[in-house]
Amino acid sequence: MSYFRDNIDKTAGYMPGFQPVSTEVIKLNTNENPYPTSPKVLEAIRNVTADQLRRYPNPMGQEFREAAAKVNGVEPENIICTNGGDDLLTIAIRAFCDKNRPLAYPVPTYTLYSVLTELQDCPMIEVPFKKDFALPDELKDTNASLTIVCNPNAPSGTYLPPLVLADFAAKIKGALFVDEAYIDFAPQSCASMVRELDNIIILRTMSKGYSLAGLRFGYGIASTNIIETLMKVKDSYNVDAIAIKAATAAILDQEYFKINVEKIKAERTRLTTILHRLGFEVYDSHSNFLLAKCPGGNGQKFFDELVKRNIFVRYWSSPDLADKLRITVGTPQQNDRLIEALKEIKNK
Numbered sequence: 001m002s003y004f005r006d007n008i009d010k011t012a013g014y015m016p017g018f019q020p021v022s023t024e025v026i027k028l029n030t031n032e033n034p035y036p037t038s039p040k041v042l043e044a045i046r047n048v049t050a051d052q053l054r055r056y057p058n059p060m061g062q063e064f065r066e067a068a069a070k071v072n073g074v075e076p077e078n079i080i081c082t083n084g085g086d087d088l089l090t091i092a093i094r095a096f097c098d099k100n101r102p103l104a105y106p107v108p109t110y111t112l113y114s115v116l117t118e119l120q121d122c123p124m125i126e127v128p129f130k131k132d133f134a135l136p137d138e139l140k141d142t143n144a145s146l147t148i149v150c151n152p153n154a155p156s157g158t159y160l161p162p163l164v165l166a167d168f169a170a171k172i173k174g175a176l177f178v179d180e181a182y183i184d185f186a187p188q189s190c191a192s193m194v195r196e197l198d199n200i201i202i203l204r205t206m207s208k209g210y211s212l213a214g215l216r217f218g219y220g221i222a223s224t225n226i227i228e229t230l231m232k233v234k235d236s237y238n239v240d241a242i243a244i245k246a247a248t249a250a251i252l253d254q255e256y257f258k259i260n261v262e263k264i265k266a267e268r269t270r271l272t273t274i275l276h277r278l279g280f281e282v283y284d285s286h287s288n289f290l291l292a293k294c295p296g297g298n299g300q301k302f303f304d305e306l307v308k309r310n311i312f313v314r315y316w317s318s319p320d321l322a323d324k325l326r327i328t329v330g331t332p333q334q335n336d337r338l339i340e341a342l343k344e345i346k347n348k
């Protein structure tokens with residue numbers, strides 16, 4: 001007999017994208033920002049004192065809550081700091097779901113949701129997106145305690161306007177969790193909805209637009225009632241003293257953030273146009289990556305050939321994604337190398 005709970009034994013766990021050790025490779029596989037974070041972040045880290053490290057951090061990351069509230073037009077009480085956005089997903093699923101309280105989400109989407117469901121041992125209701133990645137009608141009728149909608153969605157990059165999600169939140173019985181990990185690259189967030197709707201939670205991360213994937217800092221935005229409940233579930237000190245200082249400096253430097261986001265959006269447009277010309281079908285992306293259907297339909301071949309050229313993108317072998325690659329938008333130079341490689345592979 002195993003020492004572990006059955007559901008833990010059965011789950012394979014989450015498989016993160018490959019992290020190559022060499023810095024020589026072109027890494028377009030985990031949707032990191034290709035540009036460095038704000039110099040003000042490094043300065044904030046350098047200014048951390050031994051005394052700040054000796055003591056436990058503020059348990060709520062109050063300094064960051066205040067900065068994030070200002071940026072998002074809400075109150076600090078509407079913010080919870082988390083150890084990356086993934087920590088907020090874990091906290092929410094622990095808070096809302098159990099054997100009698102299912103989790104629902106449209107698929108294909110971020111594969112961590114199914115892993116966290118297995119760990120929590122709660123029923124999982126996966127409803128396929130419509131062909132154009134519109135919300136499936138049946139999703140509102142699942143009676144799930146928590147429904148996650150990833151917006152912009154990963155891996156498609158497609159985007160739903162806030163009005164669609166507000167309408168959805170008003171129709172469901174449970175809570176709506178909008179995973180806005182990629183909202184920095186999209187037209188509009190659902191953040192202002194938390195003022196009127198008491199059943200909506202929004203995930204944000206500092207990993208993408210703010211170039212801080214290595215820091216591990218995310219946050220949630222929701223009604224004060226939801227935030228107070230999520231606070232009961234989180235680890236006491238789930239964000240550390242250095243991370244609070246660094247993330248606060250990053251979110252306060254909106255000017256630097258916006259310049260980088262615009263550079264990525266411009267490259268997204270250029271890369272999409274060139275991929276179309278090369279015969280790839282590309283979904284309309286509002287994120288920092290593209291989902292591209294390969295000419296000839298053999299995603300594995302393109303993936304393997306790119307690896308041989310030290311270029312890493314993301315590939316899944318599941319039937320709905322096996323003909324596609326997910327490509328993070330890189331710098332112009334990285335994207336040019338990718339395009340040259342794709343041309344070669346296509347003509348092989």
Ligand SMILES: Cc1ncc(COP(=O)(O)O)c(C=O)c1O
Binds near residue numbers: 086110150181207
């Ligand atoms: C859809 C989605 N949600 C949440 C996250 C969590 O990001 P992090 O834990 O780095 O904040 C990611 C990371 O790639 C993601 O793709």
